[in-house]
Amino acid sequence: MQTFKRLIRYSKPYWLRIVISMTASFGVGGTDAALAWLIEPLMRKIFTEKNLFIFKLLPLAILAIYIFRGICRYLQDYFIRTAGQLAIQDIRNEIYSSNMRLSLRFFHRNPAGILMSRVVNDVGQMQDGVANVVTGLLRDGVTALGLLAVIFYRNWQLAIISLLVIPLTAVPAQKIGRRIKNLSKQSLGRLGDITSILQETFTGIKVIKAFGLAERKTGEFRATNLEYYRFVRKTYKYDAMNAPVMEMIMALGIASVVWFGGKDVLQGQMTPEAFFSFVVAMGMLYSPIKKLLSAYTSVQRSLAAAERVFEIIDEKPDIEDPSEPLTLREAKGEVEFRNVTFRYGDEEVLRNVSLSARKGEVVALVGPSGAGKTTIASLISRFYDVNDGAVLIDGIDVRRLRIDDLMRQIALVDQETILFNDTIANNIRYGKSNATDDEVERAARAAFAHDFILEMPEGYRTNIGDRGVRLSGGQRQRLCIARAILKDAPILLLDEATSALDTESEQMVQQALNNLMSNRTTFVIAHRLSTILHADRIVVLDKGEIVESGRHEALLAKDGLYKKLYDMQFNI
Numbered sequence: 001m002q003t004f005k006r007l008i009r010y011s012k013p014y015w016l017r018i019v020i021s022m023t024a025s026f027g028v029g030g031t032d033a034a035l036a037w038l039i040e041p042l043m044r045k046i047f048t049e050k051n052l053f054i055f056k057l058l059p060l061a062i063l064a065i066y067i068f069r070g071i072c073r074y075l076q077d078y079f080i081r082t083a084g085q086l087a088i089q090d091i092r093n094e095i096y097s098s099n100m101r102l103s104l105r106f107f108h109r110n111p112a113g114i115l116m117s118r119v120v121n122d123v124g125q126m127q128d129g130v131a132n133v134v135t136g137l138l139r140d141g142v143t144a145l146g147l148l149a150v151i152f153y154r155n156w157q158l159a160i161i162s163l164l165v166i167p168l169t170a171v172p173a174q175k176i177g178r179r180i181k182n183l184s185k186q187s188l189g190r191l192g193d194i195t196s197i198l199q200e201t202f203t204g205i206k207v208i209k210a211f212g213l214a215e216r217k218t219g220e221f222r223a224t225n226l227e228y229y230r231f232v233r234k235t236y237k238y239d240a241m242n243a244p245v246m247e248m249i250m251a252l253g254i255a256s257v258v259w260f261g262g263k264d265v266l267q268g269q270m271t272p273e274a275f276f277s278f279v280v281a282m283g284m285l286y287s288p289i290k291k292l293l294s295a296y297t298s299v300q301r302s303l304a305a306a307e308r309v310f311e312i313i314d315e316k317p318d319i320e321d322p323s324e325p326l327t328l329r330e331a332k333g334e335v336e337f338r339n340v341t342f343r344y345g346d347e348e349v350l351r352n353v354s355l356s357a358r359k360g361e362v363v364a365l366v367g368p369s370g371a372g373k374t375t376i377a378s379l380i381s382r383f384y385d386v387n388d389g390a391v392l393i394d395g396i397d398v399r400r401l402r403i404d405d406l407m408r409q410i411a412l413v414d415q416e417t418i419l420f421n422d423t424i425a426n427n428i429r430y431g432k433s434n435a436t437d438d439e440v441e442r443a444a445r446a447a448f449a450h451d452f453i454l455e456m457p458e459g460y461r462t463n464i465g466d467r468g469v470r471l472s473g474g475q476r477q478r479l480c481i482a483r484a485i486l487k488d489a490p491i492l493l494l495d496e497a498t499s500a501l502d503t504e505s506e507q508m509v510q511q512a513l514n515n516l517m518s519n520r521t522t523f524v525i526a527h528r529l530s531t532i533l534h535a536d537r538i539v540v541l542d543k544g545e546i547v548e549s550g551r552h553e554a555l556l557a558k559d560g561l562y563k564k565l566y567d568m569q570f571n572i
Contacts, residue, residue, distance in 0.1 A: 003306050004299070007126070010090055014083040021080035025142045027072030031065050032284060033146025039277040088127040095119055095312050103318040104383045105344075113196025118312050121191050125184070125305035140288035140295075147285040154278040155270065158261050162253045162282050172245045173296050176238050181300035183238070187231035188308055193224045235301075242297055243290070250286050257282060319382055325402045331394050331409040333359040333490035333521035335380060340389035342375060349375045351544045352389070357521050357537075359490075364524045364532035366565065367541035373525045376541075377493045380523065381410055393491070411484035413516070415496030417476035419468035424453055425460040427468070427479055431486035439486060447482035447512040449475070474508060481512045492522040529566055538562065 011018060042058065045051040096119060107115075151159040201208065201217055208217055261278065264270040337355040341348070350372045357363045365373040378384055379391050382398045390397045398406055411431070419427050428440050435443075440460065444450045452475055456462035468476045484492065494513065510531060526532045533552045540548035540555065540562045548560050555562040 003303050003310065006310065007087075007302070007306055010087040011083060013090075014086050017079040017083035017086075021076045021078075021083070024072040024074075024076035024079070028069055028076060029142030029144075029146045031069040031072070032143045033150050033281075035065065039273075039280055043273040043276065044271075084127065088123060091126065091309065091313075092119060092123045095123065095309055098313045098315065101317050102315060104378070105318050106315065111196045111199075113199035114192040115312070116199060117188070117192035117195040118309060121195065122188055122305040122308045125188065126302050126309060140291045144285060144288040144292065147281050147288075150281040151278055151285065154274055154281065155261070155264075158257050158264075158278060158282075161260060162257050162285075164253065164256075168249050168252075172249075173242065176242050176245075177296045177300040179238050180235055180297050181304045183231055183235045184301040184304035185308065187228060187235060188305060190224065190228035190231055194221070194228060197221050197224060239297055246290050250290065253286075254282070319385060319403065321402045322400055325405070326396055326400045328394065328396060328401055328405050328409065331490045333357075333409075334394050335491060335521055335523075336392040336395075337376070337379075338390045338392060340379065340386050340391060342372075342379060342384065343387050344375075344384075349544050350379075353544075353546055355539060355546065355549075357523065359521055360519055361537065362517060362522045362524060362532075362535045364526060364535035364538045365541060366526060366529065366532065366538060366562065367547075368565075370543075371541040372544045373541055374495055377412075377495055377523055377525060380491065380493060381412065382406055409489055410491045410493060411487045411489040411516075411520075412493045413477075413480050413484050413495070413513070417468065417473070417480050419464060419471075419476055419479060421463070421466045423458075423461050423463055424456065424479065427464065428482045428486055431483040432488070435486055440482075443482040443486035444479075446485050446515045447478045448508050449478040449482050449512075452478075478508070478512055481516055485516050490520060492517060492520045494522065494524045494526075496525055496527060529569055540565075 042054065045054045099115060099119075148159070151162065197217070197220060201221075208214055257279065261270065261275050265272055265275045335357045337353050340350055340353045342350040353372075353376070355363075355376075365376060367373055375384075379386060380393075380398070382391075382403065385399060390399075392398065393401075393406070393409060420430070425437070425440050428443055429435050431443070432439070437460070441450060444453055444460075453460055453462075462470075464470050464479075468479070471479070494517075524532050524535060532538060535552070537549060538552060538555055539546055540560070542561055548555055548558060548562050550558075556566060
């Protein structure tokens with residue numbers, strides 16, 4: 001019930017559309033009730049009293065009634081469905097914005113395909129259920145009330161007999177509905193697995209083809225798809241069972257009315273016209289009641305999807321703005337790690353790390369894989385919070401700053417070149433949303449990207465495809481550098497920015513990086529030691545601890561881990 005109430009609250013902003021739909025519903029329900037009520041007097045006037053005027057007027061009256069009913073039905077369906085669509089649109093916007101507020105830890109726990117399924121498939125099922133249910137409640141509810149008035153007016157004793165069976169339908173409807181809800185929730189989970197496989201397949205298609213994995217991935221997809229079918233099949237089984245059970249129970253009411261009503265007609269206690277009018281109204285009444293009972297299963301499917309959607313909306317971010325944030329408009333760029341310990345789950349990634357960088361200093365982080373280099377960069381950006389100690393910028397604990405204020409001080413160039421299915425200019429402009437075309441071009445020139453951009457079919461307006469698929473690795477990396485140059489942040493994080501490039505591309509990208517690093521406090525994470533030989537300080541990490549620190553020549557003279565790594569790379 002709490003989930004259902006929460007769903008209904010999303011419809012409040014669109015109350016006017018709902019009111020119009022409700023008003024039109026009275027027109028639909030009213031005409032059904034009027035038709036049932038008019039049967040008795042029309043039969044009496046035409047067939048008993050031989051009133052030819054009414055007989056001639058009847059076709060026009062029927063046509064007018066159904067034109068009015070059609071207009072009302074159109075207004076009811078259109079306005080309630082658009083209100084439902086707007087409400088669902090708000091829910092989809094909210095789940096997306098909620099995802100944007102969550103920390104990286106959440107996205108590491110939940111595959112992208114699963115989250116995509118929540119936004120697309122789960123919300124879609126909510127939309128179908130809510131639209132159908134609300135439409136049914138309005139139209140069928142009003143119709144049922146009108147027809148109830150007719151049958152009680154005709155014969156209240158028979159009306160009570162016909163309604164005695166309705167409570168009997170509630171028990172199977174409830175049990176079937178609950179079962180459908182559980183199965184729908186599980187089937188949505190399997191549908192999320194299908195979406196996840198699709199997402200992995202399309203983003204990793206080059207690897208799949210290169211390693212001949214097409215048959216294996218097809219087998220995985222078939223197995224997951226079959227699992228989804230098994231849950232859906234069970235849902236269909238219970239859904240198909242619902243209507244026959246209701247009809248069999250309602251047949252008891254019809255049979256009882258025919259028996260007792262027929263006796264009244266034979267004994268002269270009720271006219272045939274009145275009995276026929278009653279039977280027609282009762283038959284019309286059972287139809288909306290059956291639809292309302294069937295709507296219960298639609299409600300359960302919608303609630304199953306809604307619970308999964310609200311789980312994401314209600315997810316609390318690990319990283320939040322402080323209640324009383326400090327202001328940092330433009331940082332000098334001084335960064336300090338003060339006795340920092342960080343754990344990811346039960347795994348200790350950093351242990352008692354103390355490190356500082358002065359304004360404009362270039363600090364290189366090196367060490368074996370898993371030593372904690374990328375974690376240091378993530379803690380500066382506050383993608384995660386430390387477990388012990390503190391990370392400070394200009395002497396302020398990053399946890400005391402608003403996240404937006406912190407992010408304005410930091411530019412990131414990652415080993416994974418993240419570009420978007422947009423134009424080159426707009427991809428660069430992600431660094432500064434209000435940048436002019438001249439500013440975008442200056443940033444591209446500084447990143448040595450301007451020349452290859454001009455060679456593209458539409459220059460800066462060229463769409464580069466999903467993740468920049470139409471560009472080479474070096475071109476993608478230079479666009480990322482241009483984006484960081486345009487941001488003009490005082491702190492720069494370079495995470496393996498040249499690790500995947502060939503020698504020629506690396507040289508050009510390195511020149512672009514030198515432009516970017518100028519007058520900025522820079523943390524460079526690099527496996528290629530050739531790229532950080534001139535760093536102001538090289539910090540060597542191993543198993544989450546700083547084991548060495550100094551300039552290149554001094555570290556080589558120590559004959560420690562850094563010299564070992566250097567000798568391995570240069571085959572000394």
